[in-house]
Amino acid sequence: MLFAVICLVLGLLGALLLPLTELFPAVQRILIGAVIAIAILALTRATGLVRWDSLNKRFLRSSRLKGALSSLLSILLLIGALELCARVLTATGVLGYYRPIITVESAAKKTDWRAHHITKDEAREPDPVLFWRSIRRYPYNAQGFKGKELPPVKGPHEFRIFCYGDSNTDGPDRGGWPEQLQAVLDLRSLPGVREFAVVNAGVAGYSSYQGLRRFQQEVATYSPDLVLVSFGWNDHWEALGAPDKQFSSAIPFVDTLQGTLLRYRFYLVLKQYMVPCLLRRESFSGPRVSPEEYLENLAGFVETARRHGAAVVLMTRPYGDERILRNDRVPAKYLTKIARGNKDLLAFAAREQAHVLDIHGAFAALPSSLFVDSCHFTLQGHKKMAELLCNYLEDNGLLPAAGQRAVTPSSGGAVRAQKQR
Template identity: 25%
Template sequence: MQPHKKIMFSLLAVLVAVLFALGVGELLLRVTGFEFNLHLSKIEYGWPDPVTMKQLYYADQDLLWAPQNYESVLEQWREKKPAIVFMGCSCTESGKYVAYFRSIMKEDQTRPPASVINVGVSGWTTYQGLQQLKRDVLAVKPKIITVYYGWNDHWASFGVEDKDVGRFNRDHPGWLLQLNRLRLVQLFQSVFIRQYKTNTTELRPPRVSLADFKSNLRQITRIAAENGIIPVLITAPSSHVKGEEPQYLAERGLTNLNELVSLHQEYVGAVREVASEEGVHLIDLAEEFDKLFQEYPLKRQLCFKSDGIHATPAGDKIIADLIYDYFQRHDFFNQIVQ
């Protein structure tokens, strides 16, 4: 056999051996049940569950994950040139308050309705909202954004905060995300992601610390203002009562269920604090619902689903009314026209 053919044959044999070894390794990891899908199934919070995440969302290098139709929706946003953008988590994405808000505008004959889009994504934190604002929302040039986060930020992470996952993504090629269904890739992620952990004192720190939550909100409000956009912060309301917290939350997003009410209040308070310090608009839904429940205790069950986080249609109607009323009182609609 000629020398060059021997070399080619040897290289081919090595390639086959490597592919065989990788195949065996992949098979063994699957048989043993190993899984570490960093971006979709390992981040723990209320909704959606890991199965739903895999079906409806894809891994995104900047946003961590996004809906499967996100790119096509982005094109629609650019074409619509919306005046008002509603940002947030599942309370916004799957909530009905944006649709109710749009309906109220159409019924108001005193002015033409403004164009509105809902860019909320389930499971998102202020970290992801900040990335979305910089990469996607600024490009559509809205007049007003509402910022409604505060649940997923304080859920316990799987060990690494959202900002650390973001740094990991930026330091590695985009094609790695496309291969993240392979268990060998997940094994690589599980080993090297620990090097990016900034909080070494807690086994499961919150996805976004309270300090980072405030920082993210400040950045969102400042970037919006610098680009001629009016930012409106919104506190996340709840129907939770101390001692009656939904048990399933302890299995997904909390290390101590007894801390739920006080923990959420800390993040609600942070929204108020940032709004005051930055001198930006605040719609305090948490306070408004607390007042409502004090006067009408039975409405606690009518306004929120059993998780105490997501509003029912009745609750979303109240949210829409409160937001619309705030917009009217602060002359937002005339500013949009101008």
């Protein structure tokens, strides 16, 4: 009897813990957890490591132990049953469940992609502070970046360039502009004298709000020498429910607990129906990040980087010509917001004497075939972006000379992209 009870308890416990791995569907979690626990216990019984007969007699004589195990079993059974029911009912569409980023997708031709990135994008996983982050498997590495992993200690001649941005920075699995920039700079590297490491820290769907918080999490760990920043497309998109700043907790424990609970469907169902005020704020109508907050986030990049001894280059957000935008049905009012955001960025950089590269202005003079759609480069577009960047960095003294350790973060001025030579 005791053997059976413990097998059942451990099986249910394993089933409840397995969702944290995000590896198995609901039914497989329960079956695999039970099989593993029972197999371990059966092995102990077969090998004689545990004398189950004597334990059974003690168990039957101990009312306290029976009561404790009975209570634990009842709790685990209840939680397991609720989790299984929640997954079945949400999978069949009987119940809805909370999408940890935003509420709904409107039928009035409004789409908030924050829900997609957290629930339907196989390359993303939930994050309590950043909302979602890239998975730590191909095409991303264990550090959450694309490309080679960085060594724990930066080499004496290593110059690290971190690229923060949205899907246009994240790019394709291979050939994005950070990777192309790495290839161009490799031609200028001198092993043992000057070595470049370009890190693609772009994440699809990110706003400047998310990008800044990720940068603040990582800057002390990876010690970048130069930070390239490209946001704007997602910032100005209309939010359905609430702006980005309302989805972050200032309490670390709450963030950790929230990140754990988000793995369980029963919790998401409860959140959907018991806290509707967090989901639908009918009184709110505006972008994910307001124009003022957009500039505040850019200022946060500049201030944080300079505080850690790194230089920053802000970049306007490129987009396609009118024909491409019309084909993609990009609303005219949204395009106006993007254009305004680019102008605000250039004005901000001039006031703050920050380095700025007008990528949109540069691509406006180039063929539209460099865009695959309204806001993403083709492979040739990524290559051209890398060339423009490399020329700009060299022309403005942002790359170290042979034997030089790093650039001076306070140097600069608002300088626009020069035409390609």
